[in-house]
Amino acid sequence: MLVENHQMVRVFRDAGYQVSREFAEGVLHLEFDVDPTERSLAVRDAREQRAEARSVHNLLHPGSVAVIGASTDPAKIGHAVLAHLLRGNFTGPVYPVNPDARSVRGVRAYASVTDIPDEVDLAVVAVPAAGIDEVMDSCLAKGVKALVVVSAGFADVGGSGVVAERRLVAEARAHGMRVVGPNALGVANTAPDVRLNATLAPDLPGAGRVGFFSQSGALGIAILAAAKERGLGLSTFVSAGNRADLSGNDLLQYWQTDADTDLVLLYLETFGNPRKFARLARRLARTKPVVAVKSGRHTGPTAALAARAAPIDDASVRALFEQAGVIRVETLSQLFDTALLLAYQPLPPGPRVAVVGNSSALGVLVTDALLDEGLEPAGPPVDVGTAAPPEEFAAAVAGALAAGEHGADALVAVFVPPVAIPGAAYARALREAVAGSDRPVVAVFLAAEGCRPSWRSRARTARRARARCPATRARSGRRRRWPGSAATRGGGPARWASS
Numbered sequence: 001m002l003v004e005n006h007q008m009v010r011v012f013r014d015a016g017y018q019v020s021r022e023f024a025e026g027v028l029h030l031e032f033d034v035d036p037t038e039r040s041l042a043v044r045d046a047r048e049q050r051a052e053a054r055s056v057h058n059l060l061h062p063g064s065v066a067v068i069g070a071s072t073d074p075a076k077i078g079h080a081v082l083a084h085l086l087r088g089n090f091t092g093p094v095y096p097v098n099p100d101a102r103s104v105r106g107v108r109a110y111a112s113v114t115d116i117p118d119e120v121d122l123a124v125v126a127v128p129a130a131g132i133d134e135v136m137d138s139c140l141a142k143g144v145k146a147l148v149v150v151s152a153g154f155a156d157v158g159g160s161g162v163v164a165e166r167r168l169v170a171e172a173r174a175h176g177m178r179v180v181g182p183n184a185l186g187v188a189n190t191a192p193d194v195r196l197n198a199t200l201a202p203d204l205p206g207a208g209r210v211g212f213f214s215q216s217g218a219l220g221i222a223i224l225a226a227a228k229e230r231g232l233g234l235s236t237f238v239s240a241g242n243r244a245d246l247s248g249n250d251l252l253q254y255w256q257t258d259a260d261t262d263l264v265l266l267y268l269e270t271f272g273n274p275r276k277f278a279r280l281a282r283r284l285a286r287t288k289p290v291v292a293v294k295s296g297r298h299t300g301p302t303a304a305l306a307a308r309a310a311p312i313d314d315a316s317v318r319a320l321f322e323q324a325g326v327i328r329v330e331t332l333s334q335l336f337d338t339a340l341l342l343a344y345q346p347l348p349p350g351p352r353v354a355v356v357g358n359s360s361a362l363g364v365l366v367t368d369a370l371l372d373e374g375l376e377p378a379g380p381p382v383d384v385g386t387a388a389p390p391e392e393f394a395a396a397v398a399g400a401l402a403a404g405e406h407g408a409d410a411l412v413a414v415f416v417p418p419v420a421i422p423g424a425a426y427a428r429a430l431r432e433a434v435a436g437s438d439r440p441v442v443a444v445f446l447a448a449e450g451c452r453p454s455w456r457s458r459a460r461t462a463r464r465a466r467a468r469c470p471a472t473r474a475r476s477g478r479r480r481r482w483p484g485s486a487a488t489r490g491g492g493p494a495r496w497a498s499s
Contacts, residue, residue: 003028016040045279049253055178056246056254059146060189060236062121063092065198066113066144068135069126069151070096070104077150078126079104080200081186085124088197088204093118113138122146124186124198129153129164132182136168140175147172148198149181150217155242156183169244178250184241185220190234191260199239201225208233209262210343213251215269216295217241223267223332230336232343235260247272252280255288263342265335266292266326271312278324285325289342292326293335340470345440354400354408355381358388362414366444370412378408386418390429398433401441410439416446427471443471 001008003026012019016039017032036044065085069078082104085094096104099111110116113123113135123144125135129151139147154165165182172179180187186199190207197204201221205228212227212234214220220239227234235258238251248266255261264284271277281290294317312320321328329335353375355366363381370377384396393415400408413430417423423445434441 001028001030002026014043016043045283049256052250052253053257055146056250059122059148059178059180059246060187060196060238060254061191061194062146062196064095064119064121065090065092065196066095066097066110066116066120066123067126068097068113068123068139070098070101070109071126072098072101072104076126077200080202081124081126081150081198082107084197084199084202087202089195090197091193091195092121095120113142113144116142120144122148122198125149125181126151129161129182132164132168136171140171140177144177146178147180148184148186149179149241150184150186150200151181152183154182155244165242165244172245179245180238181217181241182244183217185214185217185239187239188234188237190236199224199237203228204234204237206231206233208235208343209260210234210265210339211251211255211258211261211263212237212265212267213248214239214267215241215243215248216267219267219332226332226336230340232336232339243272249273249276249280252277252284252290256280256284262288263339264288264290265339266290267332267335268292268294269296271317271320274312274316274320278320281324281326290324290326291335291338291342292321292328293330293332294321294328337470341440341442344470345442346438348409348440350409352376352378352407352409354378354403354411355414356384356393356396356400356411357381357414357416358384358386358393358418359414359416362416362444362446366412366414378403386416390425393426394429394433397430397441401434401437401439408439411441413441413443414446415443445471 003023005028009028009030012030012032016037017034018037019030019032021031022029067078067082067085069076070082071078073079074083078098082094082096086105086107094107095113095116096107096109097111097113097116098104098109101109103109113120120142121144123139123146125132125147127135130153132149132151149168154161154168168182169179185201187196188199188201188204189196190204192207199220201224204224210232212223214223214237217239224237238246240246240248248268249272252264255264284290318328320326327338329338351374353370355363355370355377357363357366360381360383363383367377367381378400382396382400384393397411397413400411411434415423415426427443427445430443
């Protein structure tokens with residue numbers, strides 16, 4: 001190349017290869033070995049991360065949204081998506097697309113997305129699968145950046161649906177468009193400057209620091225409702241449905257550099273690319289905890305899921321998660337318990353755990369669980385007695401936390417109401433006792449009523465609302481799981497296990 005072509009020289013140098021050069025008669029002659037090097041692989045991965053994260057950013061930060069198939073019938077999914085966008089106060093314009101209606105929910109409707117006078121960043125598609133080709137042509141002509149297809153009838157039904165789904169994805173990729181779904185619940189972003197609820201769920205959890213990816217569209221509404229009921233704030237949520245294009249791997253790339261996300265939750269059914277998942281999850285888990293539920297531990301995926309991705313046995317999944325630093329839990333309930341702990345509590349300085357309660361039997365059960373997980377009891381369980389008032393219960397908790405550097409590194413509080421006394425007063429007293437503590441505190445209340453609202457923090461939107469004490473509300477006779485600490489892996493964050 002010509003010696004003055006500095007930009008091309010920089011291309012080869014920045015690619016991470018070892019370049020040798022010779023200069024003769026005003027021309028540079030470059031030679032380099034194209035075998036991958038550690039630096040060239042790092043350059044490749046960084047470029048991949050930036051590209052995929054940017055495509056997801058466009059999906060979750062649209063300036064405008066069109067709802068294609070926005071029906072005037074409240075029973076139709078197109079009507080529901082539009083209503084949820086409007087109710088969520090999306091910060092940009094929303095355009096209903098319905099050739100048979102002048103307006104939907106009081107908003108002017110357009111016969112086609114190409115009739116919309118302004119740019120459209122995101123289109124939510126709620127038309128039957130048979131009409132997807134026409135919708136795709138109009139979206140490509142309009143320059144839509146991303147599609148969320150909530151309609152079913154594609155690969156989930158097999159046959160011609162598989163062909164239609166592949167054609168949809170091929171067209172989208174050829175034009176640089178990302179597709180969520182088909183058969184997806186939708187996407188959401190709770191950031192105050194976005195407020196996007198392009199889902200079939202009527203209400204979202206409040207704003208928080210947790211990113212959530214779900215492969216299942218059917219479970220999505222229940223997942224969001226459970227997160228809201230637990231008081232777990234989300235930053236972003238994506239339900240991928242058939243996962244024809246955008247997958248959990250893309251979200252891992254996005255969350256790695258997303259300043260609004262500190263914790264990642266995954267509900268997984270299959271792995272499209274296990275090797276890439278392991279690489280991305282390992283890199284992300286070094287800075288942000290990744291907690292996952294993998295369904296089909298004993299039965300495997302359904303026939304429809306198995307047709308889209310090769311099944312992996314549970315032993316391989318377990319090894320994959322361990323090597324990648326992913327915290328695996330067994331149920332959605334455990335997923336939210338762990339998320340509340342990681343989102344709102346500090347990391348423990350060591351393995352010593354104190355137990356405070358009003359039942360010696362419960363204290364022994366908790367101690368057994370701690371020992372099963374390799375944790376160290378910080379002395380015998382403290383039993384304040386069933387007649388102890390809330391103030392005495394809270395004082396015992398505060399005393400265990402104030403035992404000094406040789407005291408507890410974490411604390412578990414357990415409470416069973418004597419003679420069906422509501423636990424709300426005890427919950428409030430415990431919350432005040434642990435406010436500002438630099439040690440993690442979790443609680444198990446066997447009170448059936450009146451507890452959970454008492455755990456609400458006065459600073460729910462803070463980056464780390466330390467006043468919150470994660471609590472699970474259990475009933476007698478049901479086996480519960482208490483969080484504990486596990487060793488740090490590979491320079492990553494301290495991981496939390498359940499016992």
